[in-house]
Structure formats: C-alpha cells, structure tokens
Amino acid sequence: MTLVHEAVGGSPDAARAALAAARAARSAELDRWLAGLLAAERVPRPDPGEPPEGVALVAVGSHARRELTPGGDLDLVLLHRGRDDVAELADRVWYPVWDAGLRLDHSVRTLHEARTVARSDLKAVLGLLSARRITGDPTLVDEVRAAVLADWRADARLRLAELAEMTRGRWESQGELAFLLEPDLKEARGGLRDVHVMQAVAASWVASAPGPRVRAAHDLLLDIRHALHEATGRSPDKLVLQEQDAVATRLGMLDAGVLSRSIAEAARTVTYAADHLWHRVERFCAPRRAPSRARGVERTPVGDGAVEQEGEVVLARGADLDDPALTLRVAAAAAQAGLPLAPATVERLAERAALPPVPWPAGTRDALVALLGAGPAAIGVWEALDQAGLVVRLLPDWERVRNRPQRNPVHRFTVDRHLVETAAGAAALTREVARPDLLLVGALLHDIGKGWPGDHSVGGAVVARDLGTRMGFADGDVRVLETLVRHHLLLPETATRRDIDDPATVETVIAAVSAVPGRERELIELLAALAVADGLATGPAAWGAWKAGLIAELARRAIARLAGGTPPPPPLLPPEQLALARHDGAAVRIAGSRITVAAPDRPGLLWRAAGVLALHRLVVRNARVSSPSSGAAATAVLDFTAVPEYGTPPDPAALEADLRRMLADRLDVAHRLERRARSVRPRAGVAVPPPRVTIVDDASSTATVVEVRAHDRPGLLWRIGQALGECGLQVRGAQVDTLGAEAVDVFYVVDADGRPLIEPAALSAVRLHVLGALKDDGAR
Structure with a gap:
C-alpha cells in the first residue's frame, strides 16, 4: 500500500489542516486495505469481498482514534466466535502488514478471552475501551465493547486506583512535558497519553470527558508529533533540540522558541485538567465513610x-x-x-x-x-x-513571561513557572526577613525582565517598579522591590566570583543596597533569602552547599558592616488617642475595622482584648499598644485594625459590650476561646515555617524587646500575649503587623516591677515559653 508522507508548511492553520487531512486519508486508506486482506478467501464464496462470518477486525490505539501519524504502530485485534480457522484468517492480515514494513501489535481473541484479558491487563482494557471496527461482524464488536465497558465501570474503584499508580509512575520516569528541553510528546506528564487516560476515566462515569480546551491542546501536540515524524522520516516521540527548528517550519511557526512556548501552553492545559480529574478519582477511590445524617452537601x-x-x-x-x-x-x-x-x-x-x-x-x-x-x-x-x-x-506584564522557555539545561521550568516556584520556596524563608511581603512579591517578580530585550535585571527593575506601584505599595517599598529585582544576582555572583575576604567585596554589596537609604540591612536580608529561593527553584546545577555557604557568609559580613537595624520604638499616640487616654475610666470606640480601647493599664489587658476580637471571628491585621503615662494610674491605649475571618463583620454593639465586660472582669475570655476551639474541627492546611521568637539586644533601655515572626492564624495575638503574661511580663508597647499571611510582631515588655529583664536565663525562659505557646504553628 502507499503511505502518505507529504511535507507541510505555510501558515500555522494551513499546515495543521494539512496534517489533519493526511492522518484522515491514511486512516481511511489503511481501513480499506486491511478490510480487503481479511475478505480475501482462498476458496471463492458467493459474496466475494465480504469478511468471513463470526469474525471482526478491530483497531485499537491511535489507529482506532484516527490519529495514526506516519511512523505510528498498528494495533489490531482479530475477534472471533470460536472459529477453527482463525489462525489462517489472522495470517492473511498479519503477514501483508509485516511485508509492507509496518510495525504491528496484534492479538486474536474470542469475546470471553477479550473480556478476561481486559479485567487483568490495564493496557489491554485501555485499548479496548477505544476499539473501532474496521470490518467484520458488527454485533461481535458491540458485544465485546459492551462487556469490557460494563466490567470497567463495575470495577472502577479498583481499576482507577491501579491506573492512577501506573500514571504516577509514568510521570516520574518521563517528567513534565511543559518544562522539558527535549520532551516526550506522548508519555511525559501533560502529553498525549494523559488525554487518552482522561478519556478512559470518563468512560467509568467518575469524571467528565476532556473539554474543548484540552481537546485543542491534544490536537496541537498530535500535530507536532506528526510533523516530527515527517521531518525525521522515523517515528520518535521525543522532540530533540536539533529537530525543533525543522518541526517548527513544518508547522508554519517562526522558530523553535515559538514551538516550545506552544508545547508548554498545551501541556499545562492538559496537566491542569488531569490534576482535577485525578483529584476526583482520589476522592472516589478513598474508603467510604458512613453516611451523614445531615442533608445536602457539607460546606465548610x-x-x-x-x-x-x-x-x-x-x-x-x-x-x-x-x-x-x-x-x-x-x-x-x-x-x-x-x-x-x-x-x-x-x-x-x-x-x-x-x-x-x-x-x-x-x-x-x-x-x-x-x-x-x-x-x-x-x-x-x-x-x-x-x-x-x-x-x-x-498583572499585565505577566504575558511576556508566560510559558516562555528558558532553553537552558540549568533551568527546570519556563520563566513564569520559575517565578512562581521561587515565590513558593521563599515562603519557607519568611522568618529570615523583616518584610515577608516584599520577599514574596520580589521573588515573584525577580526574573520578570526576561520577557523584555536587554539585561533582564535592568529591565525587570523597571517592570517591578511599575507593578509595585500598581499593587499599591508605599513609595519606599516600591524602591525596595525595584532594587531587589535589579540586584537579585548580586550576592550569588559576588560570592562566587570575588574574594569575600577582600573588604572591597563587602563594599560592593553595601554600595548596591544604599540605593534605598535607611533600609540597607533589610535589603541584604531580602537578597540573601531570594538567592536561596531562586537557586533552589532553578535546579540542582544552580545550587549547592558550597554556594549557599558563600552567600550566607557574604550577607553576614555585609550586615555586620552596616550594624544596627533594631525594631521600631513603641509608637507615639496621635492627638485623638491621647484625648481618649485621658478619658476617665475606660473607653471603647469601634469605627468599621478600627477598634480602640483605652483603659487603666494592668497585666493581661492586651491578650484579653485580642481574645475578645477572636471570639467575634475577627483577625487582627495590625495593632499598636502604648502607655502614654506611667505609675499606678497609667492608662494603656490599644488600637487594633481587625477584619472578619469570613462572612459579615460582627455587630459593633455586641463587640463593644463584650470588650466592656472584659474590662469589668465579667467575661472569662480564656474559657470562651477554649470552648470555641474544641467545637472547631481541625484541618490539615499547609506546612509553614516554624515560628521564630527573638530577644532583641540593645533595642531599648527601658524594656525588653521580644520579636515574634509566625504564620498568622485566628487568636495568634491572644496566644502570644497570654504566654508573655504567664511569664509575669506586662506589655508597655507593641507594634503588630500582618503581612499577607505572616505576622511580624514586636513587644516591649517589663517585669512586675516595671523593669526590663536582664538575666540570660530569664530571657531564654521567655523565648522558650512563647515558642511553646506557638508550637503547632509550624505544622498546620
């Protein structure tokens, strides 16, 4: 027979249309040829050209789907109803196929044999689920397909778990198509095989069939595989670098870079859909729980x-x-x-x-x-x-880096995925910096300039400045982000290419961060953390213990050169809060998310007030605590900004009433919070870095400064304040800030006599006690 091997090119639409037409023509030609082979009889029959009775030739795999590329294998099954001459019938088909130089995977089955094999062989059942009759007894084919499909659905919980395990193994061995320099278009994660598996899962009725976006992605990958076969004259599934320009040309694409970007986009579309499909399969295959008495779907x-x-x-x-x-x-x-x-x-x-x-x-x-x-x-x-x-x-500037290939063996990901991976890695380092929000956003933007011409650090700094302004950061924070992106390679390149024992090396770092006066130490901490996250997200070739040690040492020396960098002093009260503090007795004001309490200072005031807010499902975004007076008649002012954990805000009158009851010692806050905690079903959540508690030396001559960095959660401020109170300490001032999901809290505390702690043992005990109160925050 004659096979279709036609070179294609021109516009992408025309090139792809020609490939699809070639596959359709080849499928039709193969069907006619194979049907004729089976119909050829040595002994003439009344109806020549008709296949023998009780037998059918069935295509499975790519030929069944009419997706057979020029170098693709034929996969055929000869079904029969117990014919004694079935071996002779099979030879009529198999030998001419082999003589034509085609690769063939073949089998001969009765209905019972096909059904038995399908129940024990996962690959066999996947093929039979998509079986297509070429010629022969249509009733036999229908019976086989119906039986295999019924068994597949009846055994879905067992078979889908088996399919999931096989798929995960394939992903581990083949990698992720979207991020490979030389991907396997069929077997890699996000490739053609995944779409075929999704169709098989859909046949079990556990999940929906692939939607139009997935089908379009599949068709693009199929066209690329077809063009690869045409360009090489062979049947590889792996798209190696030296073939990519030729494949791009056959598809009417500008170059290999455009081809790689198209593959990444298609593969990520498939991967995203497959992830949700397997999430549904996992829930379906999980052990069944006892039915709930509650009506409807549970929503938490x-x-x-x-x-x-x-x-x-x-x-x-x-x-x-x-x-x-x-x-x-x-x-x-x-x-x-x-x-x-x-x-x-x-x-x-x-x-x-x-x-x-x-x-x-x-x-x-x-x-x-x-x-x-x-x-x-x-x-x-x-x-x-x-x-x-x-x-x-x-983020409109994201379009320039979206699915952009790196085409560099050092990098594991496309530019956009690398940025997200870096930000995800930076989340583990938020305890190392004073501004976790700037670290996370800086990590997300550090390579944003790779979508622009020229030095990506220089171009990226301009984009980061625009995006930082767009996001509403303060001018000083925008300058930090701009500098962070501009110099994100400063520490790695300086540490590995310069002598860090040379004083000029440290001065190079200082000069770069001096672009934002007063925030030099903060920038060095951010640059050091970003270097770690960037290196780990790039890949093993870009990161190692030697490089990590050099960067850490260079950052330490630069910070030592700068010195200073203590937490801010206790905040000064604005005039309206000073007036509130002079109020006789206690005062409570609620204005939207702003809650202010002025009351005679006493131990535990902060954590009890924070506990009342937690009882009303309010999350403290920031707080300022200060005592404008001292002595027996001292008044404390607590100024909170708090937002609902979810849902509508609490009734202001009810919140004010509970705050006044707390001030009058008529509300047991701890008991109410413990009772609420017992009624809440715990959930796993995500792993977060463990909390960090630091006693800051020489930050104040009148108080001990305790800095707490932790993952924010309802009641966090209450737990910290309660722990400080259990240590016999009173909060004289506090600056509490929640940046995204991270809390950076500074407390100025004194002992019962109003003096700072001095003894190292006492300081260590405070630190350990506060850590103990937060011990579950690192494994939520």
Whole structure:
C-alpha cells in the first residue's frame, strides 16, 4: 500500500489542516486495505469481498482514534466466535502488514478471552475501551465493547486506583512535558497519553470527558508529533533540540522558541485538567465513610467568601463578586487550606469578578501575599488562575513571561513557572526577613525582565517598579522591590566570583543596597533569602552547599558592616488617642475595622482584648499598644485594625459590650476561646515555617524587646500575649503587623516591677515559653 508522507508548511492553520487531512486519508486508506486482506478467501464464496462470518477486525490505539501519524504502530485485534480457522484468517492480515514494513501489535481473541484479558491487563482494557471496527461482524464488536465497558465501570474503584499508580509512575520516569528541553510528546506528564487516560476515566462515569480546551491542546501536540515524524522520516516521540527548528517550519511557526512556548501552553492545559480529574478519582477511590445524617452537601468555611465543598474550594453563597479583592482572597484561602480551586469557581471568577482598581486596595495586596505565602500549595492555585487568564488580567506584564522557555539545561521550568516556584520556596524563608511581603512579591517578580530585550535585571527593575506601584505599595517599598529585582544576582555572583575576604567585596554589596537609604540591612536580608529561593527553584546545577555557604557568609559580613537595624520604638499616640487616654475610666470606640480601647493599664489587658476580637471571628491585621503615662494610674491605649475571618463583620454593639465586660472582669475570655476551639474541627492546611521568637539586644533601655515572626492564624495575638503574661511580663508597647499571611510582631515588655529583664536565663525562659505557646504553628 502507499503511505502518505507529504511535507507541510505555510501558515500555522494551513499546515495543521494539512496534517489533519493526511492522518484522515491514511486512516481511511489503511481501513480499506486491511478490510480487503481479511475478505480475501482462498476458496471463492458467493459474496466475494465480504469478511468471513463470526469474525471482526478491530483497531485499537491511535489507529482506532484516527490519529495514526506516519511512523505510528498498528494495533489490531482479530475477534472471533470460536472459529477453527482463525489462525489462517489472522495470517492473511498479519503477514501483508509485516511485508509492507509496518510495525504491528496484534492479538486474536474470542469475546470471553477479550473480556478476561481486559479485567487483568490495564493496557489491554485501555485499548479496548477505544476499539473501532474496521470490518467484520458488527454485533461481535458491540458485544465485546459492551462487556469490557460494563466490567470497567463495575470495577472502577479498583481499576482507577491501579491506573492512577501506573500514571504516577509514568510521570516520574518521563517528567513534565511543559518544562522539558527535549520532551516526550506522548508519555511525559501533560502529553498525549494523559488525554487518552482522561478519556478512559470518563468512560467509568467518575469524571467528565476532556473539554474543548484540552481537546485543542491534544490536537496541537498530535500535530507536532506528526510533523516530527515527517521531518525525521522515523517515528520518535521525543522532540530533540536539533529537530525543533525543522518541526517548527513544518508547522508554519517562526522558530523553535515559538514551538516550545506552544508545547508548554498545551501541556499545562492538559496537566491542569488531569490534576482535577485525578483529584476526583482520589476522592472516589478513598474508603467510604458512613453516611451523614445531615442533608445536602457539607460546606465548610475556609476564608472570607470561600468554602470547602467535596475537597475543593468554591465561592460562598454570599460572596461579593464586585469586591476587587475577592479573586485573590479566595485563591489565598484555597492555598492556605491546601485545597484546589474548583474549576467552575475559577471560571465564574474570570467571567464575573471585579478586577482591582489601580493602585490596588490593601486587601487585594494582602491576599496576593497570603497566596504566595502558602508555599508549594500556591503553585496549583496560581496555575488555576493562569489557565483562566486571570493572572495576566491582574498583572499585565505577566504575558511576556508566560510559558516562555528558558532553553537552558540549568533551568527546570519556563520563566513564569520559575517565578512562581521561587515565590513558593521563599515562603519557607519568611522568618529570615523583616518584610515577608516584599520577599514574596520580589521573588515573584525577580526574573520578570526576561520577557523584555536587554539585561533582564535592568529591565525587570523597571517592570517591578511599575507593578509595585500598581499593587499599591508605599513609595519606599516600591524602591525596595525595584532594587531587589535589579540586584537579585548580586550576592550569588559576588560570592562566587570575588574574594569575600577582600573588604572591597563587602563594599560592593553595601554600595548596591544604599540605593534605598535607611533600609540597607533589610535589603541584604531580602537578597540573601531570594538567592536561596531562586537557586533552589532553578535546579540542582544552580545550587549547592558550597554556594549557599558563600552567600550566607557574604550577607553576614555585609550586615555586620552596616550594624544596627533594631525594631521600631513603641509608637507615639496621635492627638485623638491621647484625648481618649485621658478619658476617665475606660473607653471603647469601634469605627468599621478600627477598634480602640483605652483603659487603666494592668497585666493581661492586651491578650484579653485580642481574645475578645477572636471570639467575634475577627483577625487582627495590625495593632499598636502604648502607655502614654506611667505609675499606678497609667492608662494603656490599644488600637487594633481587625477584619472578619469570613462572612459579615460582627455587630459593633455586641463587640463593644463584650470588650466592656472584659474590662469589668465579667467575661472569662480564656474559657470562651477554649470552648470555641474544641467545637472547631481541625484541618490539615499547609506546612509553614516554624515560628521564630527573638530577644532583641540593645533595642531599648527601658524594656525588653521580644520579636515574634509566625504564620498568622485566628487568636495568634491572644496566644502570644497570654504566654508573655504567664511569664509575669506586662506589655508597655507593641507594634503588630500582618503581612499577607505572616505576622511580624514586636513587644516591649517589663517585669512586675516595671523593669526590663536582664538575666540570660530569664530571657531564654521567655523565648522558650512563647515558642511553646506557638508550637503547632509550624505544622498546620
């Protein structure tokens, strides 16, 4: 027979249309030829050209799907109803196929044999699920397909678990198609095989069939594989570097770079859909729980506007789609809970949710930081937003790096995925810096300049400045972000190429960070943490113990050269709060998210007030605590900014009443909080870095300064304050800030006599006690 091997080119649409037509023609030609082979009889029959009775020739695999590329293998099954001459019939087909030089995978089965093999051989059943009759007894083919499909559905819980294990093994051995320099278009994760597996899962009725975006991605990968076979005259599935330009030309693409970007986009579309499919399969295959007496689907709040439903995060019924922070806040809630966003929810957000104005409101910026701060759990959620086009709508400059290949064996990922991986890695280093929000956003943007011509560090600094302004950061913070991106390679390159024992080397670092006066130490800490996250996200060839040690030592020497960098002093009260502090007795004011309490100073006032806020499901975003007077009649002013954990804000009158009851010692805050905690079902969430408690030396001559860096959670301030109170300490001043999902809190404390702690043993005991109170925060 004659096979179709026609070179294609021209526009991408025309080239791909020609490839699809070639596959269709080849499939039709093969069908006619194979049908004729089976129909040829040595002994003439009344109806020559008809196949023998009780037998059928069936195609499985790519030929069954009419996707056979020029070098693809034929996979045929000869079905029969117990014919004695079936071996002779098989020889009529197999030998001419071999003589034509085609590779052939073949088998001969009765209905019973086909059904038995399908129940024990996973590859066999996957083939038979897509079987297509070429010629012969149609009833026999229908019976086989119906029997195999019935068994597949009846045994779905067992067979899908087996299929999941086989698929994971294939992913581990083949890698991820979107990020490979020389990918296997068929077997790698996100490749053609995954779409075929998704179709098999859909046949079990456990999940839906692949949608139009996945089918379009599959067709593009199939066309690329076809062009590869045409270009090489062979049948490889691996697209090696030296063949990529030729394949791009046959597809009408500009060059190999455009080809690689197209592959990455298609593969990520397939991977995203497959991840959600396997999430459903995993829940289906899990041991069944006893049926609940509760009616309807269980919905558990995981954040403001977000609830968990069937293992995914969906919008709460009262979610405000006009809220410009909703999209990122729901995404952050999903990532912090370690759950995927439901695809329907992502589509609804993309279609209807409001975009934030420029500059972004603080709530939108905090939601972005909370999303990135979830670490590796943020990657899948970010991918969901990206697949829906939301990332580019939020950050227009993202389009230039989206799916951009690095074409460098050192890098494991495309540029955009590398940025997200770096930010996820930086989440583990948030305890190392005073501004975790700038670290996370800087990590997300550090290579953003790779979408622009010229030095990516220089171009990226300009983009980072624009995006930092767009996100609503203060001018000083924007300058830090710009400098962080401009010099993100400063420490790695200086540490590995210069003599760090030379004083001029440290001066080089100091000169670079002096672009933001007064924040030099902060910048060095950020650069050091970013270097670690960047190196780890790049790949093993870019990072190692030797390089890590050099960078850490260079950063230590630069910080030592700068010295200083103590926490801020206790805040000064504005005039309106000074007036409130002079109020006779106690005063409580609630104005939206701003809650101010002025009362006679006494031990435990801070943590009890914070506990009342936690009882009303309020999360403290920042707080300032100060005592403008001293002595027996001292008055403390507690100024909180707090937002609802989820849902609507509490009734201001009820909140004020509970705060006044607390001040009058008529509310047992600890008992109420413990009772509430017992009623809440614990959830796994994501792994976060362990909390860090530091006693800052020489930061104050009148108080001991305790700095706490921890993952934010409801009641955190209450737990810290209670632990300080249990140590016999009183808070004279505090500066509490929540940056995304990270808390950076500084407390100025004194002992019962109003003096700072001095003894090392006492200081160590305080530090360990506060850590003990937060011991569960590193393994949520």
